Amino acid sequence: MNGYELLRILYGLFLGTFIIIAGALTLTSKGEPGIGFRIGYTYLSERARRKANRVSGIGTVLTGVALIILSPFIPMAGLFVVLLLGLGGTLALAYLTAKREYELEELSTEAPEKPGSGIEPPKVGKHITLQLIFTGVSFTLILTGEVPRDLGILLVASLQLFLLALTVLVSRPLVFQLAPKFKGKMALGFARAMTIVSAMVALQLVVVALKPRASPLLVVLLPLVSLGAIFYAVFIALTSAYEEGYY
Structure with a gap:
């Protein structure tokens, strides 16, 4: 072994x-x-x-x-x-x-009233639209052969589809309601965070497609941008959770 x-x-x-x-x-x-x-x-x-x-x-x-x-x-x-x-x-x-x-x-005859029927779902349409654009860019680059069709690239692009599905789900209070009361702030924050990550993925694939020379500056800059986007997305998600009432 x-x-x-x-x-x-x-x-x-x-x-x-x-x-x-x-x-x-x-x-x-x-x-x-x-x-x-x-x-x-x-x-x-x-x-x-x-x-x-x-x-x-x-x-x-x-x-x-x-x-x-x-x-x-x-x-x-x-x-x-x-x-x-x-x-x-x-x-x-x-x-x-x-x-x-x-x-x-x-x-059933003992069913309670519908306390959830009055919950107003958050509007995440712009985030869904942006993610559709970013996902479309990524898969266009893959299908046209501008980026390699290896397993790693496909998994990264598939992540955008997963984030898109999550964004749709957070717009439904009965799916994403994680506390007895629902304000929608946490759902909107998560949708914004997932849009940022999807944009980061599309940017990385665009850079790969442009095939720039592997300069030391690019090697350092691209990971820094990616980490910055991820940390910012996490910050937004945590801030929105705090605003929703999770202390």
């Missing part, structure tokens, strides 16, 4: 254990603040909260177990794919479960 294989196994072990603990906490959550799967539906319905926590807890635990078991056999990139598929699939199933249970409770 070489050093890389040992590092990969340790990575899978520690990350898998952490995810299993998080899944167990979600599965056993009794509604404690900050623990469990929480979206708008789970604040409107205790039934939706319990069922969604059960689904997300089991799915998260299974993802952690899969990481530990597969770490000796697949490369690091494969573990990353397992992580994304496992947690992504779990979140999707938990959301659908919460939505279904809330709707079933709403149809």
Whole structure:
């Protein structure tokens, strides 16, 4: 066993254990603040909260177990794919479960009034439009062969599609409502942050397409711009979370 294989196994072990603990906490959550799967539906319905926590807890635990078991056999990139598929699939199933249970409770004779129907969704149309433009630029460069069609480039460009999907989701309070009250400031901040990251990705691919000479200044400047954009996006996201009421 070489050093890389040992590092990969340790990575899978520690990350898998952490995810299993998080899944167990979600599965056993009794509604404690900050623990469990929480979206708008789970604040409107205790039934939706319990069922969604059960689904997300089991799915998260299974993802952690899969990481530990597969770490000796697949490369690091494969573990990353397992992580994304496992947690992504779990979140999707938990959301659908919460939505279904809330709707079933709403149809029952004991259903409460609809406290969420008056929530005004944030307007993120300009952020969606900008991200569509940035994503279009990136995939145009790839399809025309201006940038290499290797796996790394495709993954980076696919990140823009993921950010676009998240921006659409944050515009829906019942999906992105992470606290009992919803002001929309956090959703707008996240949408702005994801637009900045999408613009950074498009800029990097444009620079690659222009094929400038690899001067020392460019080698230093491009990573600095990328890090600056990421830090600024994180700053916006954290500031908006504070304004929403997360202290």
